[in-house]
Amino acid sequence: MKELDLILKNIKNKEVLPIYFFHGDEPYFIDLAVKALENDFLEEDEKAFNQTVVYGKDTSYQEILSLARQFPMMGDKQVIIVKEAQDLKLTEAESNALETYVQNAVPSTVLVFAHKHKKLDSRKKVTKLLEKSGALFLSESVKEHLLPKWIADECLRLQIKTAPNISHLLAEYLGNDLSRIANELNKLKMILKAGEILDGTIVENHIGISKEFNVFELQKALGMKNANAAFKIAHFMGKNPKNNPFVMLLGNLYNYFSNIIIYNTMVGQSPNAIASQMGINPYFLKDYAEASRFYPLKHATRVISILREFDMKGKGLGAVNMDDAELIKEMVYKIINVDKIKMKV
Structure with a gap:
């Protein structure tokens, strides 16, 4: 407001x-x-x-x-x-x-x-x-792409010094529940010592978000087609379904690969125009430029189909007796190998 x-x-x-x-x-x-x-x-x-x-x-x-x-x-x-x-x-x-x-x-x-x-x-x-x-x-909701900035501004207001990407990590996992975010930041403010920097370790210890095994890191691993890292993160997230809801994971990955599609279709236009269309800070455009090398338009579009397939499986359609851990691992395997697998028509 x-x-x-x-x-x-x-x-x-x-x-x-x-x-x-x-x-x-x-x-x-x-x-x-x-x-x-x-x-x-x-x-x-x-x-x-x-x-x-x-x-x-x-x-x-x-x-x-x-x-x-x-x-x-x-x-x-x-x-x-x-x-x-x-x-x-x-x-x-x-x-x-x-x-x-x-x-x-x-x-x-x-x-x-x-x-x-x-x-x-x-x-x-x-x-x-x-x-x-x-x-x-x-009183309007903070748009999803502006949430990291809102969190960063709140940290500044509370005089909390943060490591890079902390606001994005919190945004990915806490969603746009501003009351919850504010409560977590106020708790962290009380915990932090004078001059101490809020980093992934502190977030992991006090909020329960792993600095290494979270959707933000999974996106990075998938974007670089780093199979070892992606499977390691998928394994951890599958063991902690309470902290890593499958529906939230799907939503974040859908947004991520949708932005890769947008990048592929707008290559050659101004960075600000592309970033505006994607709803991100232009600073992060280089990450999508790198990911688009591994996921050209054809493959990024296939990933969206994979995510839709696993959305249905997550709802119990075509995935009998598969728990979230198995769904995550299978989904990551298919995304990493999207250029090799045959898609159903």
Whole structure:
């Protein structure tokens, strides 16, 4: 959420709006803003009288707005926080009531809505009114190709020094669950000694991601057709299915080989144009250039077919009694030997 830093700064300085309506598919940014309003705006002795927290499934807009029109019992402001606001029913009557309040918000009330996992309907009048009044804040997910940068920025904010590729390693294994990533980074911040660099060993010891045996390293081994390394990593990952879910592995490899296909089809164009199409930092383009030598377009396309085949096998179709370890090893064998095996028509 682009405005988040400014919102947090203003809350700290006691400069708040009468309404905050947070909505969108990324709950992490919403939680940060709501937590600041809940914990850092009113003094502790004021909260008992002037802070109310309700949940969408237990109330209605009419009831919330009735609370909002009351005056603080002590102090100048009251805070009303509506968590899980996506569970509120927005009937025509409720929508009309909210529209009326938005146009005449009570200045002594800070009314906060945490509307998670989905956006408000942009076509509705109340949405347009909230936006016009400056009360609507959209929380969007971090795109997959931007996740390593977001992690790197968080490490910088937390003053965590990292070894190369750590942000990519964390992104590959923790996915785009920003709350989980933030929790892991905060734990690591507490563990790290002054001046200590966050490297693969520390990540492996405290998060459970192996610095040697992970999908990031498997991609590199496959990309270079390093069979020994690829089979070694596949063997380890197969022994640890909990830390290496087969579905996640397939997804990462699908993205990787899809990018190799894009590289093959765009050779000769500017590096920035290719990197933009692939959704990666141009710095990593050299890795795909090297991999494309081993996987020309014909072979990279075959790999996609192999991954689809193993997606079906992972769902139990055509792979009777094969566990994840066997599936991973067979899949790696076929990818490494994609130029030699005959594909089914």
